[in-house]
Amino acid sequence: xxxxxxxxxxxxxxxxxxxxxxxxxxxxxxxxxxHNKTGWVVPEVAAREHANNIFKVLxxxxxxxxxxxxxxxxxxVTTNPWLLPSLLTGTxxxxxxxxxxxxxxxxxxxxxxxxxSNFLEIQEKEIQFPLVCLTVSWWHNDIYYMxxxxxxxxxxxxxxxxxxxxxxxxxxxxxxxxxxxxxxxRLAAEYEAxxxxxxxxxxxxxxxxxxxxxxxxxxxxxxxxxxxxxIKEKWELSLKDKKELSFEFENAxxxxxxxxxxxxxxxxxxxxxxxxxxxxxxNKLKNEISKLANKEWLKFIYPVKNLYxxxxxxxxxxxxxxxxxxxKFEEKVWVVKM
Numbered sequence: 001x002x003x004x005x006x007x008x009x010x011x012x013x014x015x016x017x018x019x020x021x022x023x024x025x026x027x028x029x030x031x032x033x034x035h036n037k038t039g040w041v042v043p044e045v046a047a048r049e050h051a052n053n054i055f056k057v058l059x060x061x062x063x064x065x066x067x068x069x070x071x072x073x074x075x076x077v078t079t080n081p082w083l084l085p086s087l088l089t090g091t092x093x094x095x096x097x098x099x100x101x102x103x104x105x106x107x108x109x110x111x112x113x114x115x116x117s118n119f120l121e122i123q124e125k126e127i128q129f130p131l132v133c134l135t136v137s138w139w140h141n142d143i144y145y146m147x148x149x150x151x152x153x154x155x156x157x158x159x160x161x162x163x164x165x166x167x168x169x170x171x172x173x174x175x176x177x178x179x180x181x182x183x184x185x186r187l188a189a190e191y192e193a194x195x196x197x198x199x200x201x202x203x204x205x206x207x208x209x210x211x212x213x214x215x216x217x218x219x220x221x222x223x224x225x226x227x228x229x230x231i232k233e234k235w236e237l238s239l240k241d242k243k244e245l246s247f248e249f250e251n252a253x254x255x256x257x258x259x260x261x262x263x264x265x266x267x268x269x270x271x272x273x274x275x276x277x278x279x280x281x282x283n284k285l286k287n288e289i290s291k292l293a294n295k296e297w298l299k300f301i302y303p304v305k306n307l308y309x310x311x312x313x314x315x316x317x318x319x320x321x322x323x324x325x326x327x328k329f330e331e332k333v334w335v336v337k338m
Contacts, residue, residue: 002067003074004097005313005320008090009082009110010138011035011046013053015061016313017072021321023314025064029053036178041138047085054093072103076320079107082139106323108316111140112152114277116322117308117315118301124322127301131272134261134289136279138164143212143264146274150328155264156212163253163279166216170249173220173227174242184246185282191243201226201248204256210267212260216253223249250284258288265298275302281309 007014011034016026031049035041062068077094079087098105115133132155133144141162143155161169164181171180176187202222205215223245230241265273273293279285280302293300303309322328 001073002071003076003317003320004061004069004072004094005316006075006077006090006094007113007311007313007316008050008054008086009078010086010311011041011049012311013050013057013090014311014313015054015057016317017061017065017067018317018321023317025061026313027057027060027064028310028312029057032179038178041083043083043085046083047089050086050089054089058093069097069101072097072101074320075103075105076108076316077105078110078113078316080109082110106320108319110311111135111142113315113319115144115146115152115274116319117276117303117312118274119318119322120308120314121304127274128272128299130268130270131274131301132261132264132268132270133274133276134257135277136163136257136275136282136285137277138162138168140277141214143261145264145268145270149322150326155268156214156260158214158216159207160215160217161220162214163216163257166220166253167249169220170223170245173224174237174245176242181279181282184250185284187243187246188250188284191240191247194243198248198251200251201245202252204252206256210263212264214256214260219249219252254282254285254288257285258292261289262292262296262298265293266296271297272299272301275300276309278309278311281306 001020003018005016011031012028014028017024031046034045034049075094075098077091079091094105097103114135118127129149130145130147133146135142139162141158145153145155167181167184168179171184176183202219205219207213207215226245227237230237261273273289275286275289286302290300308315
């Protein structure tokens with residue numbers, strides 16, 4: 001059985017082919033260089049680039065394994081949530097192939113697929129339920145309680161911005177490039193290596209400490225005030241300033257997030273915590289969660305490769321693989337929605 005998987009929810013055009021339960025080809029076309037110019041993902045621009053790239057990527061994966069579309073048995077495609085114009089590009093192509101060639105098509109939820117990226121390249125038995133999972137991305141910043149693989153309850157969410165958006169905006173205030181969080185994390189690591197000192201320059205936004213919601217808007221205001229203050233005093237923001245501000249900003253965010261995911265594990269009395277989505281590649285966040293998890297004797301799981309933290313078609317496949325295995329899917333296309 002051959003399966004074709006599409007992921008076009010934001011600014012990465014990713015397509016993969018699987019033979020039964022084995023990944024045999026994947027190609028991903030990134031738009032980072034294009035969005036560097038605006039410092040932001042413009043939905044219409046992203047959708048246009050998906051339209052320009054999707055058939056090239058599709059041809060690449062088919063050529064890698066010397067297959068044609070007629071050889072495909074199933075088509076899996078991300079249908080929600082995220083950027084509507086981008087989603088429509090992937091679902092339109094997938095639905096057209098399905099209709100013309102009479103192939104079965106299965107819709108996939110983007111958030112759930114990212115959670116299931118933790119199942120890539122590991123044995124199913126290595127992840128024990130129940131557990132709590134922290135998802136960290138651009139718009140979505142949530143904590144979920146997973147009683148079982150498909151019994152998922154949201155415990156908390158962001159009230160305003162999510163991690164990635166907050167870091168992008170903080171980076172823009174310091175005239176750093178897009179995307180902001182990898183650059184801020186690199187500068188923060190350089191500062192920590194050189195000075196080894198935190199002054200808790202920015203507030204820890206706990207909201208209600210033993211609940212699981214997040215807020216970053218006030219933190220962004222704090223860094224804006226500090227940037228303006230330093231520019232007024234020195235007429236510029238030096239590299240050392242940027243490193244220090246990055247270090248303090250990242251600490252303020254990771255301390256709260258790590259504490260809340262471990263507190264959720266305490267309250268739910270689970271033995272496993274999981275991290276998913278783009279920012280699960282962030283070393284500082286993983287280190288902070290790991291330290292707290294070790295104190296509580298919790299198992300900490302995150303994607304085995306940074307590639308699986310990003311938007312990719314492999315996570316679409318693994319999610320659907322387990323849906324088929326446990327009969328948890330419907331053979332129809334969901335309505336594309338935000």
